[in-house]
Amino acid sequence: MVDIVELKASDLAAMLCSRVCHDLISPVGAIGNGLEVLNDPEQASMAEFANELIVKSAAQARAKLEFARLAFGASSMAGTEIDTRDAEKVSISFFEGEKADLEWNIAPALIPKTKVKMLLNMLLIAAGCVPRGGTVVVAAEGGVGEERFSITGTGPKTLVPRGVPDLLAGTPEDGRVDAQVIQPFYTGLLARESGMELSLTLEDDKVSFTAVPKVKIEAAG
Secondary structure, rough: OOOOOOOHHHHHHHHHHHHHHHHHHHHHHHHHHHHHHHOOOOHHHHHHHHHHHHHHHHHHHHHHHHHHHOOOOOOOOOEEEEEEEHHHHHHHHHHHOOOEEEEEEEEEEEEEHHHHHHHHHHHHHEEEEEEEEEEEEEEEOOOOOEEEEEEEEEEOOOOOOOOHHHHHHHOOOOOOOOOOHHHHHHHHHHHHHOEEEEEEEEOOOEEEEEEEEHHHHHHOO
């Protein structure tokens, strides 16, 4: 049996910070480019385009930050639970900048923070499984403490990124974790902390991503 990779808290924090910065470089850079155009008298004809670029990029940056705050951060919300409506709000905003469409089929409920963070990170992975667009559907069932989450992604050229299943299991192929692959590794870490078992499969053009309580799997086996 392959041992699960353990990271120091400082290394995990550094890699997650790197991931967030990577996600923000593009929209923040676009804002800077738009401002440069507005400040250049020789590019006055491009002012309208620059304004549109700044507005769009600012919205993307804000959506990514709000999503990252819930998906990666400790969150300033009181208590140990998060309302699924807050998760829905940041997810819808985030997907406005993605190629895929999002269908959120989770009823309002208070769910432990770690499970909500896991779900949001599962959504990030699902978005990467439909790189050319499509539809990502997220759903949940079960009572408090027995939540079962499912995410499906369909679209052209649907895929499961290489190495992601091993990273979710905490057993990367080469035994190493760096900032480029920290997000799926972190998703698996959140699942283990939540007592959940993850499954990511691809069949034809459909990706299925589930998280179920481990006790359910053990009882069935």
